[in-house]
Amino acid sequence: MTKFQLKIFLNASYEIILVFLQFFIISLHFFKWEFIPEKQIIKVTPFSYFVGFLIIIIAFIILLVAIKDLGRNLSPFPRPLKNSNLVTKGIYRFTRHPMYYSLIFISFGVFITKLSFYYLFLSTSLILIIKFKIALEEQYLKNKFKNYLLYKNKVNY
Numbered sequence: 001m002t003k004f005q006l007k008i009f010l011n012a013s014y015e016i017i018l019v020f021l022q023f024f025i026i027s028l029h030f031f032k033w034e035f036i037p038e039k040q041i042i043k044v045t046p047f048s049y050f051v052g053f054l055i056i057i058i059a060f061i062i063l064l065v066a067i068k069d070l071g072r073n074l075s076p077f078p079r080p081l082k083n084s085n086l087v088t089k090g091i092y093r094f095t096r097h098p099m100y101y102s103l104i105f106i107s108f109g110v111f112i113t114k115l116s117f118y119y120l121f122l123s124t125s126l127i128l129i130i131k132f133k134i135a136l137e138e139q140y141l142k143n144k145f146k147n148y149l150l151y152k153n154k155v156n157y
Contacts, residue, residue, distance in 0.1 A: 018133045019076050025126045026103065029110050029119070038116040052112030059105035065091050066098035078137035086145040088155075095157050097137075100130045 001009070032038075067074060069090030075081050091098045107126045111119040141148045 015077050015079060015136065018078065018129060018136070021129050022103075022126070022133065023076075025122055025129065026107070028122055029107060036118055038114070038118050040114075040116050041120065042115055044113065044115050048115060049113050052109045052114075055109030055112060056106050059102040059109060062091065062098055063102035063106070066102060070099070078133050079140050080137075080144050084144075086141065086148060086151065088151050092155070094155065096152065096155050097130075097134055097157070100134060101157070104130060 069092055070087055073081060073084040073087055075084075095101060104123070104127055107119075107123040111123045138148075138152070142152075145151075
């Protein structure tokens, strides 16, 4: 295997690992593990539950809008599809990564409804994974689309 082939293999592996970890952490939000104590940070109140639920609903709506605006460009992987276009319309006029941010806010909303260390750990882990995924995706977008840097400078997040 040449150095070039090894680099391609490692990049592809890194992408797959990031996507797997993202979906794994998201799935952990829906399972209650008996062996993991759900020690609460503070007691959940009806208000905190309502705020968390409201965050989840708003973030889910934004996620659906982002999916609609991406259309056929949608992929779970950071590497853009071969025949994809740079989407700068719709919600993408305001933020470069609304799907990722929506996932983070949904995770944070779940944390607010539970207020436990377990969900705080999940939200923090998801933020870190998405941070790495965004960095990798932006490299690919910069290399594929000549006007990506203009878009990136125009739309801050």
